[in-house]
Amino acid sequence: MKAAQFSAFGEPEVLEIVDLPDPHPAPGQVRIVVHAAGVSATDWKLRKGLLSFGAALPQTTGRDIAGVVDEVGDGVTDVAVGDRVFGVSDDGAGAAELALLTHRAIIPPSLGFIDAAALPVALETATRGLDQLQVGAGSTLLINGATGGIGGTAVQLAVARGARVLGVAGAANQSYLHSLGAEPVTYGEGMVKRVRALAPGGVDHALDVAGNGILPQLIDLAGGSQNVVTLADFEGSKEHGVHFSNGFADGHAFHALAEVGELIDAGRFWLPVDRTFPLAEIAKAHRASEHGNARGRLVLVVR
Numbered sequence: 001m002k003a004a005q006f007s008a009f010g011e012p013e014v015l016e017i018v019d020l021p022d023p024h025p026a027p028g029q030v031r032i033v034v035h036a037a038g039v040s041a042t043d044w045k046l047r048k049g050l051l052s053f054g055a056a057l058p059q060t061t062g063r064d065i066a067g068v069v070d071e072v073g074d075g076v077t078d079v080a081v082g083d084r085v086f087g088v089s090d091d092g093a094g095a096a097e098l099a100l101l102t103h104r105a106i107i108p109p110s111l112g113f114i115d116a117a118a119l120p121v122a123l124e125t126a127t128r129g130l131d132q133l134q135v136g137a138g139s140t141l142l143i144n145g146a147t148g149g150i151g152g153t154a155v156q157l158a159v160a161r162g163a164r165v166l167g168v169a170g171a172a173n174q175s176y177l178h179s180l181g182a183e184p185v186t187y188g189e190g191m192v193k194r195v196r197a198l199a200p201g202g203v204d205h206a207l208d209v210a211g212n213g214i215l216p217q218l219i220d221l222a223g224g225s226q227n228v229v230t231l232a233d234f235e236g237s238k239e240h241g242v243h244f245s246n247g248f249a250d251g252h253a254f255h256a257l258a259e260v261g262e263l264i265d266a267g268r269f270w271l272p273v274d275r276t277f278p279l280a281e282i283a284k285a286h287r288a289s290e291h292g293n294a295r296g297r298l299v300l301v302v303r
Helices: 041-048 113-117 120-133 149-160 171-180 191-198 215-222 234-240 255-265 279-291
Strands: 002-006 015-019 030-039 064-072 084-089 098-106 140-144 164-169 183-186 205-208 228-230 273-278 297-301
Touching: 002 279, 015 279, 030 084, 030 113, 030 279, 041 279, 064 098, 064 113, 064 120, 084 113, 084 120, 098 255, 113 273, 113 297, 120 149, 120 205, 120 228, 120 255, 140 149, 140 215, 149 164, 149 171, 149 255, 164 171, 164 191, 171 183, 183 191, 191 215, 205 215, 215 228, 215 234, 228 234, 273 279, 279 297
Parallel strands: 140 164, 140 205, 164 183, 205 228, 273 297
Antiparallel strands: 002 015, 030 064, 030 098, 030 297, 064 084, 084 098
16 A cells, blocks of 8 residues: 655655555454545654654654545444544554554544544544543633634534633634634733633633643633643643643543534534645645644545
């Protein structure tokens, strides 16, 4: 099969399309013919060597995937050959013609492969953060970095839970934030004052998606570090006593994959795809993701 791989850490040019052996599912796994694969910040950070999950070089890439089941491992009963599914690629090898899945769900009927491939990692990560903060009906949540894939997902999921959401983002994204159901607040000097103008008593919870060094302000607004979770600021979490959410250490929230279909079908959730790229242009997709100027997700079209 054709797959994206890098043999050295570095800029997007280290990525190449190579021939690899076809994988086959172990018990509990399914193999899918990949139609589309999302590109996330985790992908380019691994490629640059900024993150490490213990894998040796060369490494494959790609976590978010959607496609059609063509082989099932022993013990699989939730899906069958021919089903359209989406999920997170085992071993981060989703930018390929074939991939293995343990965490998966049936694609909602209203979604195509490209839209489905944009969802899994953002959906799991946002849900995990909301679960850890115990965001529910009647609470007020501040999301720092509310318009990216994870931030926009967190906004909509929190609104669906019945929470009031204040979202911090750049000036150009204020109308977009409002369309997602959040009360928009701009970044920069005076942010705390602007939040307090909307919520004089502060907020119940704060979720940091941006990792831009404002944990002290979030702690102040949320009434203590115990009410703040960061998805992006590991060093700041240690310094300020804030929980850093990590799916490997905390346990995952892949239950969200099977639950989001109801919201999608009800018109209460959407995650826009900003741009698509053919698999052969994965370097361009990584570069666009690294520059961080996409409002929605970036997706590779494999077939």
